[in-house]
Amino acid sequence: MNNENCSPSFLLKKYFGYDTFRPQQQEIIETALNKQDSLILMPTGGGKSLCYQIPALATKGTVVVISPLLALMKDQVDALRANGIPAASLTSMQSDAECEIIKNQCIYGKLKLLYISPERALNEIDYLLRRMDISLFAIDEAHCISQWGHDFRPNYTELSKLKQFFPEVPIMALTATADKITRADILSQLHLSAPKIFITSFDRPNLSLSVKKGLNKKQKLFSIVDFIEKHPRQSGIVYCLSRNNAEEMANELSQYGFSVGVYHAGLSLDEREKTQSDFLNDRIDIICATIAFGMGIDKSNVRWIIHSNMPKSLECYYQEIGRAGRDGLKGDTLLFYSLGDIVLLSKFAGESKQTSINIDKLSRMQNYAEASVCRRRILLSYFGETIEKDCGNCDVCKNPPSRFDGTLIAQKALSAIVRTDQSVGINLLIDILRGSKRIEITERGYDKIKTFGAGADVSHTLWNAYLLQMLQLGYFEMAYNHSNVLKVTSLGWKVLKGELRVDLCKVSEDDIKTYKKVANRRSHVQEISLLSDDENLFESLKALRLKIAVREDLPAYIVFTDKVLTELVEKKPVSISDFSRVSGVGEHKANKYGAEFVEHIKKELKIKRKKGDSILKTFDLWRTGMNVLQIAESLKIQTTTVYSHLAQLITENKINNYNTIIADYEIVSVKNAIAKLGGTELLKPIYDQLDGAIEYGKIRVAISILKKDGRI
Numbered sequence: 001m002n003n004e005n006c007s008p009s010f011l012l013k014k015y016f017g018y019d020t021f022r023p024q025q026q027e028i029i030e031t032a033l034n035k036q037d038s039l040i041l042m043p044t045g046g047g048k049s050l051c052y053q054i055p056a057l058a059t060k061g062t063v064v065v066i067s068p069l070l071a072l073m074k075d076q077v078d079a080l081r082a083n084g085i086p087a088a089s090l091t092s093m094q095s096d097a098e099c100e101i102i103k104n105q106c107i108y109g110k111l112k113l114l115y116i117s118p119e120r121a122l123n124e125i126d127y128l129l130r131r132m133d134i135s136l137f138a139i140d141e142a143h144c145i146s147q148w149g150h151d152f153r154p155n156y157t158e159l160s161k162l163k164q165f166f167p168e169v170p171i172m173a174l175t176a177t178a179d180k181i182t183r184a185d186i187l188s189q190l191h192l193s194a195p196k197i198f199i200t201s202f203d204r205p206n207l208s209l210s211v212k213k214g215l216n217k218k219q220k221l222f223s224i225v226d227f228i229e230k231h232p233r234q235s236g237i238v239y240c241l242s243r244n245n246a247e248e249m250a251n252e253l254s255q256y257g258f259s260v261g262v263y264h265a266g267l268s269l270d271e272r273e274k275t276q277s278d279f280l281n282d283r284i285d286i287i288c289a290t291i292a293f294g295m296g297i298d299k300s301n302v303r304w305i306i307h308s309n310m311p312k313s314l315e316c317y318y319q320e321i322g323r324a325g326r327d328g329l330k331g332d333t334l335l336f337y338s339l340g341d342i343v344l345l346s347k348f349a350g351e352s353k354q355t356s357i358n359i360d361k362l363s364r365m366q367n368y369a370e371a372s373v374c375r376r377r378i379l380l381s382y383f384g385e386t387i388e389k390d391c392g393n394c395d396v397c398k399n400p401p402s403r404f405d406g407t408l409i410a411q412k413a414l415s416a417i418v419r420t421d422q423s424v425g426i427n428l429l430i431d432i433l434r435g436s437k438r439i440e441i442t443e444r445g446y447d448k449i450k451t452f453g454a455g456a457d458v459s460h461t462l463w464n465a466y467l468l469q470m471l472q473l474g475y476f477e478m479a480y481n482h483s484n485v486l487k488v489t490s491l492g493w494k495v496l497k498g499e500l501r502v503d504l505c506k507v508s509e510d511d512i513k514t515y516k517k518v519a520n521r522r523s524h525v526q527e528i529s530l531l532s533d534d535e536n537l538f539e540s541l542k543a544l545r546l547k548i549a550v551r552e553d554l555p556a557y558i559v560f561t562d563k564v565l566t567e568l569v570e571k572k573p574v575s576i577s578d579f580s581r582v583s584g585v586g587e588h589k590a591n592k593y594g595a596e597f598v599e600h601i602k603k604e605l606k607i608k609r610k611k612g613d614s615i616l617k618t619f620d621l622w623r624t625g626m627n628v629l630q631i632a633e634s635l636k637i638q639t640t641t642v643y644s645h646l647a648q649l650i651t652e653n654k655i656n657n658y659n660t661i662i663a664d665y666e667i668v669s670v671k672n673a674i675a676k677l678g679g680t681e682l683l684k685p686i687y688d689q690l691d692g693a694i695e696y697g698k699i700r701v702a703i704s705i706l707k708k709d710g711r712i
């Protein structure tokens, strides 16, 4: 290879199909090529792998990648091979015979990259590593070396030996999460010499951030169902606090007709592998999981993440939401946060080894959840970054909370706490405020105190939300080690005495409406939906990708990411050379899959043209004054097809007078049904909502009219 053909940007295009490097990737690559040590801090999805994969292609010898995550190794090896790059992994999953073959390939310099676990690497120093020509050690998940990191792995500390045995080989340590102490620990334990440190922005502007507070279990479920319905057929993960929660959540969601799997450490390895592979291959859309899931999941088209409970730190939270939108397309995230979570997590933190660090981390997490300023700013400042402007892509930015004078509300609550001798927890307090007659209250005489029933006009949910705010503002504390009873603070006493005004944030009643909507929903089957031509093309490309993935025994996203498919829909390439210009299509894949995709796109375009022709025929007949039935008969097509043609013609403004197609009252009925269903445009639920009174075709027409007129 001549010099130009080894240049990092040439290799980037040839092997990965990308035109430009992301910030710092090129500098990192050059550092490795200059044989210098480095530490890379880059968020999940930031593009760490290319930083050592390109040096592997640009130099003689093999890059040894040390990673603790078996699934990730397999995934990366598959992805590299799919791009025509010789790579392999040495793990406990292979037979001795297979290992022998791979070792031979290593020794004879046949591999550009070797992935290996830390234990294995250390065991193989003499038999294998010393006999290889190693161009670079890439140590992935480097934070595992530090006790301060959240994922300490003792055998990582022995990697300190690498520098001793291979002083000439540069080391690149990579991690997505490392605070300052962990960072220093990585540098010293690996004995990096004059390392260059690269910290890229942790900002992931494509991820939307939102938080919902203080919901009960049922409300939470409804809110999750509503969220998922707004992301039809998209991949997502629901993180749950415990195995039981995960099982239960999966169960509930599957009753709503979603395709769901469960993943937690209590399942057998086989079960876990099956679920993981079903998810990776888009055979199931949703995984309900404990945090055990996701380490090493490289699925690039995860579109959303829900935390059904609060994580224990912002590091964990950020890493978990980071699994969405790795392809750079939009990803939505939603965090649920309740007092119950705080109680439980405080207990865990109190019992852990590093109590004060963990309690501190938890309170930072809590501050984030309670934030009334741009959440991304809080998140980034935690990772030591500042941004100049509010992000515009978090719930606070989109819906800035409005405040009101909540002094009276706060006084009622604080007074009730005092009058019950500061010996009640939050739920009992709310019941007292709302005047419940349950036994515990009458037995303890709480129905006799002055504030009993003083807050009956505020719903349980709202009280919960207000009390959370008050806790956060420091008017009372919760005795976590003492049955979580509430104690008024000195600040709280000032409020009680009328010396301090309390500002509370208004809580949106929208959520409450959502629960009602979801609760009323009978079925959730999405058989018929209105897809645009481009959406149809996208779906058909997905199907083609799946067909190829099955044939090649690869996860679908390794064949092509969603981002590539999106660009194919946009550009509709009908020649291989146009196809290979799409970002993310390298030379190898263009040669291998180009013809198939191009043929497919051509065929789809032809169908579209035909469909266009038949819409025109409908239009011609309609203009002669024929009704739907007559058109259907004369063209020998179904009436639903005629209606869908008419709907299309209405959308395109070709038909403006629809009296003969649909009655006004029918349009209004459809509009009301849609409103009742919370804005869905899926035909089946609307049809059901109307008890079948209006046929599918007409519903389709009504939607076109309502949309065009801006009524939905």
Ligand code: ADP
Pocket (backbone or CB within 6 Å): 018, 019, 020, 021, 022, 025, 042, 043, 044, 045, 046, 047, 048, 049, 050, 298, 300, 326, 327, 561
């Ligand atoms: P990390 O290991 O940091 O979590 P990856 O290396 O898996 O992230 O990269 C995430 C995604 O970004 C992958 O799909 C990768 O192909 C893509 N990517 C990386 N670098 C670039 C680039 N320069 N241009 C376009 N896409 C890139």
Ligand code: ZN
Pocket (backbone or CB within 6 Å): 373, 374, 375, 376, 377, 390, 391, 392, 393, 394, 395, 396, 397
């Ligand atoms: Zn924001």
